[in-house]
Amino acid sequence: MYVAVKGGERAIDNAHAWLAEERRGDRGVPELSVAQIREQMRLAVNRVMAEGSLYDPDLAALAIKQARGDLIEAVFLIRAYRTTLPRLGTSNPIDxxxxxxxxxxxxxxxxxxxxxxxxxxxDYTHRLLDFALMAEGEPPLSPPPxxxxxxxxxxxxxxxxxxxxxxxxxxxxxxxxxxxxxxxxxxxxxxxxxxxxxxxxxxxxxxxxxxxxxxxxxxxxxxxxxxxxxxxxxxxxxxxxxxxxxxxxxxxxxxxxxxxxxxxxxxxxxxxxxxxxxxxxxxxxxxxxxxxxxxxxxxxxxxxxxxxxxxxxxxxxxxxxxxxDNIQATGFLEHIKLPHYVDFQAELELVRRLRREAQTMQEAAE
Amino acid sequence: MTEPLTKDRQTWMSVLAKAAPGRLAQLLPALPDHRFLRAPEVGAVMVRGRIGGTGEAFNLGEMTVTRASVQLSTGPVGHAWVQGRDKAHATRAAIVDALMQTDAAPETGAAIVDVLAKEAAVATATRATRAATTKVDFFTLVRGEDK
Structure with a gap:
């Protein structure tokens, strides 16, 4: 079990400020807009909407930007936002x-x-890297025949x-x-x-x-x-x-x-x-x-x-x-990095005691 | 003014709800005098599907929705439920819904609803046409052991 701790406010503030800078990356490179993510990273947006369980492409794109492309973190942001919305109704089943x-x-x-x-x-693509996409050229528009x-x-x-x-x-x-x-x-x-x-x-x-x-x-x-x-x-x-x-x-x-x-x-x-x-x-x-x-x-x-x-x-x-559910899983998995000092202190005491006992028994046997 | 037919009202409310907010704002830049019966409110609607497409209903996930209700200073009441979180969109859609129940319905319909409906139909047809260009006819090849 983790325990509440106090302190570290300044370190936390600094860490978050640095996070924002790292999110932005090299300022010599143009910043991504939410609309660019929504339009050009659409399959990532879809995944965040599906697993975030909220259909809103703009919000999913924003979450991806904020999460620096970590899609599970983005899903987490969407799930958290979702809980703030009043439920206005239920749709008839889609046809x-x-x-x-x-x-x-x-x-x-x-x-x-x-x-x-x-x-x-x-499907049917050759899965070869298309270096033309690196050259920032627009694909030709082909109007349907x-x-x-x-x-x-x-x-x-x-x-x-x-x-x-x-x-x-x-x-x-x-x-x-x-x-x-x-x-x-x-x-x-x-x-x-x-x-x-x-x-x-x-x-x-x-x-x-x-x-x-x-x-x-x-x-x-x-x-x-x-x-x-x-x-x-x-x-x-x-x-x-x-x-x-x-x-x-x-x-x-x-x-x-x-x-x-x-x-x-x-x-x-x-x-x-x-x-x-x-x-x-x-x-x-x-x-x-x-x-x-x-x-x-x-x-x-x-x-x-x-x-x-x-x-x-x-x-x-x-x-x-x-x-x-990756949010439940991630919540439980990642919580073990939070302070478990008391738990660990108890484990430490236990291991020390067991070692002492083992040593005593070994000495007695000799 | 007679009560609009439910079918007609369903159609225009749907056209307004599905419209791009920016386009609706272009078509209705100035808002007539109105007051809110329900201020625009953002929320979620749980979208349901059916197992196997036709069977028992299940919860697929939510989508964002904004609703608003207005009353024009001339009396008529309009409602809107629109997908997304755009309060101006919901407000405009509710105002047009109200206008469509007044004597201004023919002009409003022609200048806003019909325009949006036509643009939506063109967009859908364009995409469907694009899909149709990827229609294939697979044919099975004779396998070696069948010779």
Missing amino acids: TAKMTLDRRISATFKDLPGGQVLGPTF EEAVAHANPTQPVPHVASFLNRDGLIEEAAASDATPIDLTRAPLELPASRALRLQALTRGDEGFVLSMAYSTQRGYGRTHAFVGELRIGRVAVEVDIPELGFAVEIGEVEVTECETVNQFKGSKTEPPQFTRGYGLVFGQTERKAIAMSLVDRSLRWNELGEDNTGAPAQDEEFVLYHC
Whole structure:
């Protein structure tokens, strides 16, 4: 246990002043603006919004600047700010079938209705450093060709891949329900957790942790044989019931990444053999996280689907849910650097006493 | 002035909420006389998703929202809930909502709401067109063992 200490104010002030200087770096180099971070470090902004659990690109960019690019510190700043906001309401569930798509791919169907749309992806790049970016040249603007304009129909809903399999009863259904989900930010996490609660924890969980858990299932620790049935990235409207008016209004849009996996399922006593599903939904263009989330979601469903618990970490909801939050983890991890003088003094006394006793016994034996 | 249809009001409130604050300010530089029934307030709305896109609801995360309610000196009341933390945006959106319930609705609609709606549609179509240029047709290759 750490103890309260007094003093050191001047040293702390000086440390913070130096921190501000170090944040700025070489003053011969132009200062980064929040808008530059928001526009040009967008994937970092997305990660901070997702794990900070607050969609506001300007604030996420500010947090990244303030945190000197330490994304977990930036998430911490956003989480702290979030707690100061009054909760004005809750949205109606977003309708991802009506997403304005930037990207939509399926690894299970080559010719899916609506087509495969790559979007602005790193896939198929050669991962070679592009030294042209160092030369501060602007990439050429390439206006889309005329024929593409004819294909684009942003207002047309694009049905989910799962709905095609659903028609044949080959995949489990996700029946709509308007039950109010438990909110992790308002009630302590209790186990066993509902799937809705697990998804809330995972979508704000640390990307690295969720990725590693998902990877472990692919390597055989709670294998679930996942295919990416569909991955889509785009913008969806957020609709809120306005209490003073008595009807709902679309008050904005959020960018999200949605991933649905299709998994082998041999069937159980109650369920026929069919495909099952894992689901990932994350703020922003956050593809790695959404895929990982869907794998971990599916893996945690072993009990509901009557599968064996192989003791794999990714099947253990207590392990996953209690360790996926990087702010909780960082808070507990980093607190051990705070003054533990009394604790340590006690340990020191104990070790000295044990050594004395051991020495006495050794002398007695001789 | 007759009560506006709910559908119409939902549409203009949504157009105003989604507008870029700077653009709305350009289109409505001077504000008519008004008082606040609810001063602009910044808060958060919990955004929900559905499991599998269609199933049970779950909490995805919050987004920042600003709301305001105004009454024009001529009487009509307007409300706004807009994404983000821009109080001037919420104020202007509430004022336009009020104006849209007055005899000035046709001019206000044409000069502000329709302009914003058209610009938003163009922006969405441009992005969708850009996405359409990345549409691919994968074809599977014959593998060695199939020969």
